Amino acid sequence: SQIVEGDELRKKLHNTILELKGNIRVFCRVRPLLRFDGDSNGPEGASISFPTSVESTGRAIDLMNQGQKLSFSYDKVFDHSASQEDVFVEISQLVQSALDGYKVCIFAYGQTGSGKTYTMMGRPGIDQKGIIPRSLEQIFKTSQSLESQGWEYSMQASMLEIYNETIRDLLAPGRPNSFEMTPSKQYTIKHDSHGNTTVSDLTIIDVFSIADVTTLLEKASQSRSVGKTQMNEHSSRSHFVFTLKISGANESTGQHVQGVLNLIDLAGSERLAKSGSTGDRLKETQSINKSLSALSDVIFAIAKGEDHVPFRNSKLTYLLQPCLGGDSKTLMFVNISPEASSVGETVCSLRFASRVNACEIGIPRRQT
Ligand code: ADP
Numbered sequence: 090s091q092i093v094e095g096d097e098l099r100k101k102l103h104n105t106i107l108e109l110k111g112n113i114r115v116f117c118r119v120r121p122l123l124r125f126d127g128d129s130n131g132p133e134g135a136s137i138s139f140p141t142s143v144e145s146t147g148r149a150i151d152l153m154n155q156g157q158k159l160s161f162s163y164d165k166v167f168d169h170s171a172s173q174e175d176v177f178v179e180i181s182q183l184v185q186s187a188l189d190g191y192k193v194c195i196f197a198y199g200q201t202g203s204g205k206t207y208t209m210m211g212r213p214g215i216d217q218k219g220i221i222p223r224s225l226e227q228i229f230k231t232s233q234s235l236e237s238q239g240w241e242y243s244m245q246a247s248m249l250e251i252y253n254e255t256i257r258d259l260l261a262p263g264r265p266n267s268f269e270m271t272p273s274k275q276y277t278i279k280h281d282s283h284g285n286t287t288v289s290d291l292t293i294i295d296v297f298s299i300a301d302v303t304t305l306l307e308k309a310s311q312s313r314s315v316g317k318t319q320m321n322e323h324s325s326r327s328h329f330v331f332t333l334k335i336s337g338a339n340e341s342t343g344q345h346v347q348g349v350l351n352l353i354d355l356a357g358s359e360r361l362a363k364s365g366s367t368g369d370r371l372k373e374t375q376s377i378n379k380s381l382s383a384l385s386d387v388i389f390a391i392a393k394g395e396d397h398v399p400f401r402n403s404k405l406t407y408l409l410q411p412c413l414g415g416d417s418k419t420l421m422f423v424n425i426s427p428e429a430s431s432v433g434e435t436v437c438s439l440r441f442a443s444r445v446n447a448c449e450i451g452i453p454r455r456q457t
Pocket residue numbers: 119120121123169199200201202203204205206207208212325424
């Protein structure tokens with residue numbers, strides 16, 4: 090079958106995406122070239138460009154790979170100059186919908202060093218704050234302003250990490266726990282018929298203010314860095330899942346809502362060869378590959394409207410099952426690095442996301 094190129098492809102894809110893709114969106118973010126990147130080909134790197142035709146601006150990215158130009162389109166593309174605020178503006182409505190009772194998942198996908206943690210968590214400094222702190226600020230602010238209309242909200246937070254298909258509680262009381270699974274803590278995942286998820290033994294904390302959550306995020310990040318010294322570069326090898334459960338009730342109207350906001354910093358997507366894996370590293374990489382491809386399969390099946398969605402193929406997809414299907418809302422950030430030396434990984438990341446974004450809708454996948 091015929092392969093459609095460039096802008097024509099984009100237009101076609103975009104229209105079809107709007108019709109069929111429902112509640113799954115994909116945003117791509119290119120981080121700036123950093124001083125320590127080792128190549129200095131200008132701020133956006135050697136091989137990446139952003140087409141500027143009417144239908145492509147802010148939605149398309151072109152990449153040169155081995156002399157061949159590859160074109161990709163997403164719901165949104167942020168170039169190296171996009172600030173944390175620019176990004177948040179585009180997702181604040183999605184975050185808001187968790188207060189209206191939706192189940193929302195926001196993922197960051199990409200190779201290690203591509204800006205996932207920067208996008209989700211950010212760095213210290215008001216301008217540098219990422220999606221997690223900004224979302225929480227917005228949720229607390231809005232829930233307070235809705236009090237005047239009779240709404241009362243309660244919120245509960247939990248934070249966990251999935252490493253080698255094993256759950257670790259980042260808010261466990263006392264000293265941060267280690268990776269050894271103790272028989273008393275199995276972290277069994279259960280879903281009830283109302284779409285509520287419980288993870289046995291997982292610490293869940295009532296939060297009343299942004300300050301409460303900030304304290305918890307600090308504890309979680311300490312817990313994660315304990316892991317990091319135990320396991321080389323551990324944090325990039327595990328999935329981090331922040332969950333905020335939101336219950337709202339309005340006495341005057343009798344309305345009740347139950348929303349969930351899941352913010353997920355995925356493990357680095359780099360492939361086996363690059364990480365030079367043997368032994369434990371090999372096991373880690375295989376387990377990451379397995380869970381990332383399970384996630385891709387799930388999102389792909391949902392976007393296609395398939396009857397069977399293979400949620401059970403990984404801990405991550407099983408945990409998030411009620412928040413990925415049905416009328417929930419999912420956003421995937423594909424973070425990419427502009428480094429010329431990363432181009433191979435970048436192509437893989439862009440392809441992973443365009444499988445979600447376009448390949449399922451009957452338009453031939455480009456043989457790139
Ligand atoms: P990952 O979580 O994917 O491993 P990081 O978020 O740690 O990657 O990003 C790698 C480095 O690049 C960090 O030093 C981070 O602060 C920096 N960085 C990432 N994205 C941006 C950005 N948009 N603007 C400025 N610095 C960034």
